[in-house]
Amino acid sequence: MAETAPAPGAPTDQGGDRFISVRNVTKQFGSFTAVDGVSLDIGKGELFALLGSSGCGKTTLLRMLAGFEQPSSGQIFIDGEDMAGIAPYHRPINMMFQSYALFPHMTVARNIGYGLKHERMARSERDDRVAAMLDLVQLKDFARRLPHQLSGGQRQRVALARALAKQPKLLLLDEPLGALDKKLREQTQFEIANIQYETGITFVVVTHDQEEAMTLASRIAVMDRGRIRQLDTPRTIYEFPGSRFVASFIGSVNLFEGELVRSDGDHAEIMVPDLGVTLRALLRGPLTGKGTLTCAFRPEKVRMTRDKPDGRANTIKGVVQDFGYFGKDSLYRIKLPTQALVRVDAPNTLRGGDDDNAATWEDDVYLSIDPAAIMLFEDPA
Amino acid sequence: MKRLSPFLLTMMVLGYLYLYAPIISLIVFSFNKSRLVTVWGGFSTTWYFKLFENTQILDAAWLSLRLALISATVATILGTMAGIALVRFGPFRGRTLLSGLITTPLVMPEVLTGVSTLMLFLLMAKWIGWPARRGFSTLLIAHITFSMTYVTTVITSRLSTIDVSIEEAALDLGSPPWQVLRDITLPVISPAILSGWLLAFTISLDDVVITSFTNGPGYNTLPMLVWAKVRLGVTPDINALGSLIVGVVAIGVTLSSIVITRQERRREKEIQAALAGEQ
Numbered sequence: 213m214a215e216t217a218p219a220p221g222a223p224t225d226q227g228g229d230r231f232i233s234v235r236n237v238t239k240q241f242g243s244f245t246a247v248d249g250v251s252l253d254i255g256k257g258e259l260f261a262l263l264g265s266s267g268c269g270k271t272t273l274l275r276m277l278a279g280f281e282q283p284s285s286g287q288i289f290i291d292g293e294d295m296a297g298i299a300p301y302h303r304p305i306n307m308m309f310q311s312y313a314l315f316p317h318m319t320v321a322r323n324i325g326y327g328l329k330h331e332r333m334a335r336s337e338r339d340d341r342v343a344a345m346l347d348l349v350q351l352k353d354f355a356r357r358l359p360h361q362l363s364g365g366q367r368q369r370v371a372l373a374r375a376l377a378k379q380p381k382l383l384l385l386d387e388p389l390g391a392l393d394k395k396l397r398e399q400t401q402f403e404i405a406n407i408q409y410e411t412g413i414t415f416v417v418v419t420h421d422q423e424e425a426m427t428l429a430s431r432i433a434v435m436d437r438g439r440i441r442q443l444d445t446p447r448t449i450y451e452f453p454g455s456r457f458v459a460s461f462i463g464s465v466n467l468f469e470g471e472l473v474r475s476d477g478d479h480a481e482i483m484v485p486d487l488g489v490t491l492r493a494l495l496r497g498p499l500t501g502k503g504t505l506t507c508a509f510r511p512e513k514v515r516m517t518r519d520k521p522d523g524r525a526n527t528i529k530g531v532v533q534d535f536g537y538f539g540k541d542s543l544y545r546i547k548l549p550t551q552a553l554v555r556v557d558a559p560n561t562l563r564g565g566d567d568d569n570a571a572t573w574e575d576d577v578y579l580s581i582d583p584a585a586i587m588l589f590e591d592p593a
Numbered sequence: 594m595k596r597l598s599p600f601l602l603t604m605m606v607l608g609y610l611y612l613y614a615p616i617i618s619l620i621v622f623s624f625n626k627s628r629l630v631t632v633w634g635g636f637s638t639t640w641y642f643k644l645f646e647n648t649q650i651l652d653a654a655w656l657s658l659r660l661a662l663i664s665a666t667v668a669t670i671l672g673t674m675a676g677i678a679l680v681r682f683g684p685f686r687g688r689t690l691l692s693g694l695i696t697t698p699l700v701m702p703e704v705l706t707g708v709s710t711l712m713l714f715l716l717m718a719k720w721i722g723w724p725a726r727r728g729f730s731t732l733l734i735a736h737i738t739f740s741m742t743y744v745t746t747v748i749t750s751r752l753s754t755i756d757v758s759i760e761e762a763a764l765d766l767g768s769p770p771w772q773v774l775r776d777i778t779l780p781v782i783s784p785a786i787l788s789g790w791l792l793a794f795t796i797s798l799d800d801v802v803i804t805s806f807t808n809g810p811g812y813n814t815l816p817m818l819v820w821a822k823v824r825l826g827v828t829p830d831i832n833a834l835g836s837l838i839v840g841v842v843a844i845g846v847t848l849s850s851i852v853i854t855r856q857e858r859r860r861e862k863e864i865q866a867a868l869a870g871e872q
């Protein structure tokens with residue numbers, strides 16, 4: 213990478229792994245804080261996801277990267293260059309808008325080629341690039357259609373091709389699959405990941421769909437009310453969420469409050485009144501003893517048996533209250549003697565569905581939870 | 594097709610009569626031989642020939658046409674600029690004032706607008722010596738002022754329905770603001786610009802009140818002339834003039850709808866070509 217003189221106040225350690233650097237950025241609309249002190253680094257060629265529920269400030273953060281909004285405070289560096297005061301049309305960034313924002317009066321080919329008229333390239337070269345983009349998104353036969361003559365999925369691909377045509381250093385995608393139906397969405401997820409891999413362009417994808425973030429991204433930032441709650445790989449975020457909020461936002465989880473009975477080095481014993489038992493949990497860090505202690509475990513990490521298992525920790529007896537059959541697995545709700553409900557996800561490994569051993573309504577079952585599967589949170593939220 | 598019930602049929606005929614009977618009687622009586630407007634004296638086209646010999650009417654028509662063409666064009670340019678500023682430039686200083694100033698003539702009685710414009714011209718003549726006499730330029734300024742209001746209203750209502758993100762997308766793809774205006778905003782609102790122009794043209798063409806405050810001797814527009822003549826009694830040449838105007842309007846409407854259908858057909862063909870995968 214070419215050496216650029218650091219802008220005033222720029223950190224001196226700008227490297228390839230910190231292609232984008234967001235430093236303590238806050239955005240206020242009047243008295244409302246949409247983005248609150250966000251800092252993050254994104255590496256070159258990364259596929260990064262911003263995940264959060266609607267209204268948490270994802271689009272606002274993206275618009276600050278693209279230059280449509282100015283941060284109220286904080287700095288944004290792209291490729292070592294401070295972006296303050298740089299207009300959107302001078303940034304090496306392209307964006308795919310949530311609404312696609314296709315030009316309604318231009319054909320697909322002209323939409324895709326629009327950004328290229330600012331590049332110094334011959335007409336033939338430009339046509340070649342447009343053709344290559346049409347190929348990439350499989351819209352060769354639609355080059356001369358107008359946007360309103362396309363389906364939602366086709367429009368989405370035109371928007372992607374238009375944003376990619378200029379071969380930007382950074383591509384921002386705002387809920388790129390939001391308007392597509394489930395099947396098309398899954399297929400397009402892989403296409404986007406492929407295109408990212410082939411072009412090597414850094415992608416920042418905004419989404420409120422956790423599955424989408426998990427499938428696409430190499431790293432995810434989970435946002436909530438303008439703040440980043442956790443920034444990690446999808447696996448770490450799912451298996452080792454840093455807070456109760458993240459644990460319940462990503463996937464489903466059973467949450468129960470408890471009280472620490474004692475801890476012996478790497479294990480803790482926690483009295484959980486709702487479960488009516490004392491749980492043994494593997495400690496991954498020291499407990500401070502402050503705030504509410506929450507025990508959490510994911511439904512698929514619970515083992516469910518008809519017979520009382522021998523020598524397993526954390527065994528609880530319960531009754532099947534109801535269950536739903538989802539094909540590849542079944543979701544059970546187990547009622548405990550304490551009246552509390554526990555969600556259990558059991559895979560359907562046997563074909564036929566009338567497996568003698570499968571639990572059904574009113575059956576007595578035993579649940580056991582591995583101490584390593586129990587997550588402990590001390591956050592007040 | 595279902596047959597209309599007698600009641601519906603009657604109502605339909607009455608409705609059309611209500612709308613078109615005046616125009617039909619105007620056209621019919623323009624071919625009346627008699628000088629008396631209400632007495633049929635046989636078919637003749639004399640009034641049309643008389644009309645074309647009447648230089649007073651021809652001059653007035655030519656003045657009205659020039660005035661309408663120029664004022665509609667200038668008002669459209671200014672009104673479009675004002676509309677874009679109001680809708681797209683955010684809450685800039687003086688925005689409320691501008692928006693108020695632009696829409697006031699819409700609700701103000703025309704007489705007041707006329708009087709105040711006249712007052713302005715008189716004061717200007719006193720202080721800066723211009724306009725020494727009222728004539729084409731004062732008429733033009735007055736017409737631009739009030740027809741711009743309508744253009745701005747048309748443009749703002751159209752612009753506010755257009756997603757800002759298409760303009761942002763063009764910025765994002767490297768176009769500076771003036772190119773975005775040229776490549777995206779103006780083409781997208783062009784139907785509104787056209788209807789704004791037509792509106793301004795029509796309003797200027799038939800304005801009497803403001804025109805009568807701001808014109809000078811020798812600058813009679815067509816509506817003013819008609820107005821003056823009719824006060825002395827309706828004459829058949831006015832009928833002939835009215836019929837001609839109706840004819841021109843009808844031809845204009847027909848032509849424009851033919852052009853629009855043709856364009857649509859061509860577009861459909863292009864779509865079919867695209868569907869067939871032809872390049």
Ligand SMILES: Nc1ncnc2c1ncn2[C@@H]1O[C@H](COP(=O)(O)OP(=O)(O)O)[C@@H](O)[C@H]1O
Pocket residue numbers: 241244246264265266267268269270271272273
């Ligand atoms: N231009 C604006 N003016 C005022 N409030 C805004 C503006 N843009 C966004 N907001 C507010 O900021 C919050 C975050 O919006 P946004 O970034 O669009 O959320 P999302 O995560 O759904 O993309 C929302 O509550 C929204 O109402």
Ligand SMILES: [Mg+2]
Pocket residue numbers: 270271310386387
């Ligand atoms: Mg959004």
